Amino acid sequence: MKPEGLITAMVTPLDKANQIDVNATKQLVNHLIEKKVNGLFILGTNGEFHVLSDYEKLKFAQSVITETNGRVPVYVGTGGNSTDQVIALSKEMTALGADALSVITPYFVPPTEKELITHYLTLAEANTAPILLYNIPKNTGVTISSSMIGKIAGHQNIIGIKDSSGDLENIKGYIQAAKNEAFAVLSGSDSLILDALKAGAAGAVAATSNVLTEIDVAIYRYWIEGNMEKAQSMQNSIEEFRRILKLGTIPSVLKAAINYQGITVGNPRLPVQPVSEKVLLEVAKTMDYYLENSESF
Template sequence: MFKGSIVALITPMNKKGMVCVSSLKKLINYHVNSGTSAIVALGTTGETATLTNAERSHVIELILKFSTGRIPIIVGTGTNSTAEGVSMTKSLEKSGVAACLSITPYYNCPTQEGLYRHFRTIAESTNLPQILYNVPLRTGVDLLPMTIKRLANIKNIIGIKEATGDLLRITEIKKLVQEDFLLLSGDDATALNFMELGGCGVVSVTANIAAYQMANLYGLFQNGKIDQARLLNQKLMNLHQTLFIEPNPIPVKWAAKQLGLIHNDVLRLPMTSLTKVNHVVVQQALKDADCFLNTGVYTCLT
């Protein structure tokens, strides 16, 4: 359920800056039809930091409605308040979501003991599976391997999205946790290497606009076709990197609009639209990855 290409889903907006329901439905169907393993809603890529509580609830409700049980839904419930994290997580218990993705508390910069107690408190408040999320570049705090080892002993903490991009980190974590603890990459550019070192998949930004390719990449890897997987990954590499030419999700939203996957590339302030000088750069990355622009219809050739 939580292996392979898992998309870190964008949250489409209409021209008024409200959640675009028709685009969201289109995205869900796109991922189901493309072989995406699961959807992470309301993560960093989903602009959850600028959504209201009511909007977050609405997005979850819509995604569950449109997915109709065809694909597992993981919801980002991370916050820098333990009490709020508990409340958000408990509110999802009967919703039908498959798991929660919980980011390290940002801004507070807690100690490793504080991180351990934060995640333990949330996990012990619910039966929902919990996936840790470590992305120091965004949060200013790093969840270290020895703390991950302690947390992995809590029965419903089932894995981690590790987004440091440091491949030495997975080797260290793997030595400390049990074999069934899920190791998910949070960095598209190094995800294949991550899996070769023992990871089971990636929570992918690239999958928003190259869902079939990312699912195919994991399929090739899983079936032992490593050389083919490496060739496909090389074809995607410019896209992996270019989607971070400006802060995520600025480039990926613009690309999704160009491919006809969403109606608008509207973002919530303080995020702003992709600068014009980078339009041609992202367009070239789409072409390199065989994602073509065709009068608003997305055609994916592999």
């Protein structure tokens, strides 16, 4: 499979008891697919993978994969610090029907590049679904270099990378390093969707598309159609929402916005707290702005 297009970095809906909300999950999956996203990316940073047990991850992935029913690819996060544990979870997700696995770099104790290469190649040889690397150095303290991509992009079971460094030059470096391979580079920074496409990226994994689904999808659609003016207009229009995302810890503001739109995805997991009443008013104001101006987008 080739990762491409506008892929939603989906939140994980939780109920009032702080457990996986299967019904809300189905509702969100169908909403996103109906709005024409090109894929669902679950159990990433905005999906709160770091505060979910493996049992919860498997339950959530099963509900998403079953409800999606092959309509779009499902990319499932299985990354962690232990190579053996990552392989074990990856095999279970593969058995559930994951189309691909998103594997964040190990974190907390930064591995050397040699150790990182061994980690990914060991996983790639473990008979799992195809692997999408995930680079987010601000959160992990670990950077996947372009030279490393040049060394492993040719592996038949490593299909691409999601780059959330926020650095367009980094994306360009990956594209150059893998230019002779069937390897997709995806922007994980919503502010760079269009710039990354212009540089040769295959698409983007966008958290904002949980809420601004039609706008984010339109960036990619207008890019494909060659309408740069419209694509840029769509790209610029997400900035107001990106502004309010900074008013709370990930993914509190994003979940509040989805809740406001009518799909009850609940609160974030502790230690992250729900947004304050003041921020909630700002979320409501911003969502109303997008609703009132929907014909302009």
